Amino acid sequence: CTHYLFIVVVAVNSTLLTINAGDYIFYTDWAWTSYTVFSISQTLMLVVGATYYLMFTGVPGTATYYGLIMTVYTWVAKGAWFALGYPYDFIVTPVWLPSAMLLDLAYWATKKNKHSLILFGGVLVGMSLPLFNMVNLITVADPLETAFKYPRPTLPPYMTPIEPQVGKFYNSPVALGAGAGAVLSVTFAALGCKLNTW
Numbered sequence: 248c249t250h251y252l253f254i255v256v257v258a259v260n261s262t263l264l265t266i267n268a269g270d271y272i273f274y275t276d277w278a279w280t281s282y283t284v285f286s287i288s289q290t291l292m293l294v295v296g297a298t299y300y301l302m303f304t305g306v307p308g309t310a311t312y313y314g315l316i317m318t319v320y321t322w323v324a325k326g327a328w329f330a331l332g333y334p335y336d337f338i339v340t341p342v343w344l345p346s347a348m349l350l351d352l353a354y355w356a357t358k359k360n361k362h363s364l365i366l367f368g369g370v371l372v373g374m375s376l377p378l379f380n381m382v383n384l385i386t387v388a389d390p391l392e393t394a395f396k397y398p399r400p401t402l403p404p405y406m407t408p409i410e411p412q413v414g415k416f417y418n419s420p421v422a423l424g425a426g427a428g429a430v431l432s433v434t435f436a437a438l439g440c441k442l443n444t445w
Contacts (some may be wrong), residue, residue, distance in 0.1 A: 369433035
């Protein structure tokens with residue numbers, strides 16, 4: 248019972264931590280800084296929960312199922328934006344499923360080798376998630392443009408759209424997020440495995 252409760256708690260917390268993480272260009276000068284930070288946070292939340300779930304069941308495919316749980320929870324939570332009157336294509340949910348599939352693939356392809364899962368799976372998730380999420384952002388309406396089109400005066404000041412400055416804090420947010428994510432994900436994949444030994 249404790250194991251299943253942990254899975255639910257991690258999935259819910261993953262959702263809470265990333266509730267606005269899909270809106271990377273949410274209206275500020277810090278657009279690409281936010282993208283990088285949120286990419287890393289999503290990568291780590293996905294990999295620790297998915298690895299734990301995968302090692303707990305021992306069945307390839309459960310990491311993908313865990314990613315699906317995160318996605319569904321987040322879509323439900325982001326319904327609040329829809330309720331505020333924003334168009335639905337403005338509500339960007341981070342893409343976890345392809346990265347979770349890669350984690351499952353690493354586990355399956357190495358004949359359920361835990362150490363290969365930690366090393367290969369962690370690196371694959373860390374490197375792929377920022378890339379998938381950037382592709383995700385390219386396909387939706389521009390949040391900055393939409394924010395000015397649908398102003399909400401009742402929003403708190405920190406969520407009020409402002410014009411971004413010309414310069415970007417990072418030259419390549421995808422590369423930075425992927426590089427940091429690949430290193431940190433290995434550690435968090437190991438943590439996910441370790442949690443099964445409680």
